[in-house]
Amino acid sequence: MFDKLFNFVLKKSCPLCDRATSETFCLDCQRRLDRDRFSHPAQFWQDQPRVFVWGNYTDTLKRTISRLKYDRHPELATPLGEALARSWLEASLTQNKLAIVPIPMHSEKQQQRGYNQAELISRAFCNITGDLHQPSGLQRIRATEALFNLSPRQREQTLSQVFEIGKICRDRQVLLIDDIYTTGATARAAIQVLHRHQIRVLGVAVVAKPSWDVRREARK
Ligand SMILES: [Zn+2]
Numbered sequence: 001m002f003d004k005l006f007n008f009v010l011k012k013s014c015p016l017c018d019r020a021t022s023e024t025f026c027l028d029c030q031r032r033l034d035r036d037r038f039s040h041p042a043q044f045w046q047d048q049p050r051v052f053v054w055g056n057y058t059d060t061l062k063r064t065i066s067r068l069k070y071d072r073h074p075e076l077a078t079p080l081g082e083a084l085a086r087s088w089l090e091a092s093l094t095q096n097k098l099a100i101v102p103i104p105m106h107s108e109k110q111q112q113r114g115y116n117q118a119e120l121i122s123r124a125f126c127n128i129t130g131d132l133h134q135p136s137g138l139q140r141i142r143a144t145e146a147l148f149n150l151s152p153r154q155r156e157q158t159l160s161q162v163f164e165i166g167k168i169c170r171d172r173q174v175l176l177i178d179d180i181y182t183t184g185a186t187a188r189a190a191i192q193v194l195h196r197h198q199i200r201v202l203g204v205a206v207v208a209k210p211s212w213d214v215r216r217e218a219r220k
Contacts (some may be wrong), residue, residue, distance in 0.1 A: 016063060016071050020103060024079045029060060036061035036208075049191055050203030051089065051181055057208035065117075065179055071165045074115045079122025080179075088205055089129060093211045098202060099172040100126050102139035104163070105191055108143060121207060122177040131175070137168040138190055150166045152183070159189035165197045173202040181206040 013019060015025035019114060026032060036055040044051040056059045068076040102118035110116050119135045126133040142162045168174075176190055187204045194201050 015076060016060065024076070033064060033170060034058040037083075037087075038123070038205070041167070042091045042093060043098050044209070045093065045203065047184075048153055049184065049187055050200070051184070051209065052088060052093070052189070052203060052205040053061075053181065053209040054087050054207045056078070057180055057210035060149060061208050068117050069113070072114070074117070074120055079125045081121035081177075082128050084121065084177075084205060084207055085125040085128035088125070094173070096173055096202075097132045098129075098131045098175045099137065099169045100129075100131045100188075101134045101168065101174050101176050101194075103176060103178040104136075104138050104140040104166075106140045106143040118178045121179060125177060125205070132169055132172060134166075134174075136167050137174065138164040138193065139164045139166045152185070155183075155185055159185050160192060163193045164191050165193055168194075170199060170200055170201065174199045176204045178188030178204065178206045179208065181209045 003184075014021045014029050016025060016029040019026045019028070022028070023030065027200060036059055037051055038055050041053055041055075044053055057065070064076055067073045068080070095181065100122050102122040103111070105118070106112075113206065123133055125131070137188040140162055142166045174194055177188060178187065181187065181204065191201050193202075
């Protein structure tokens with residue numbers, strides 16, 4: 001209902017530039033968004049953890065995610081999740097049907113925002129791939145507002161107590177989904193918890209990863 005209402009309102013104008021459009025984005029913004037797409041979304045699939053990335057966290061993609069998260073545009077999760085899913089299917093990295101688990105937000109924060117963008121993205125993803133959506137597969141039991149000021153080591157330690165297992169299908173490998181992948185600390189913490197419960201994790205799929213981070217990771 002909420003989504004439908006938003007979609008109805010947004011048919012009038014592009015959420016990125018306010019120009020009139022009958023699609024989610026105007027033609028111009030859609031073209032710009034496509035430019036931020038990685039030609040090799042599986043380029044980080046050899047990393048630990050394995051990461052599948054739709055595009056570069058820059059320009060139009062960065063603005064779209066910011067509109068989604070901070071400007072009350074939950075409907076933008078749908079085209080992003082669908083684009084991620086189409087790239088994922090194209091890459092054909094597994095033949096197995098998966099359990100798709102979004103990285104959860106702390107309930108207080110989610111209440112403030114009204115939605116968890118990762119969950120909306122993963123729902124759109126599953127609509128395309130037919131994988132099993134497990135929005136409560138992980139729970140975030142602690143807020144992580146203060147992570148910014150911590151050293152990488154302290155950050156990992158704090159994060160290791162942030163997640164707990166939720167309602168999850170144990171027969172399938174898990175693909176975690178998030179909007180952005182930066183240092184990977186959050187994903188590693190989530191994977192740790194799943195492993196602790198003997199749940200197999202295939203990897204992480206995200207809409208965007210900043211390329212500056214690629215360089216930073218390489219320096220480590
Ligand atoms: Zn536009």
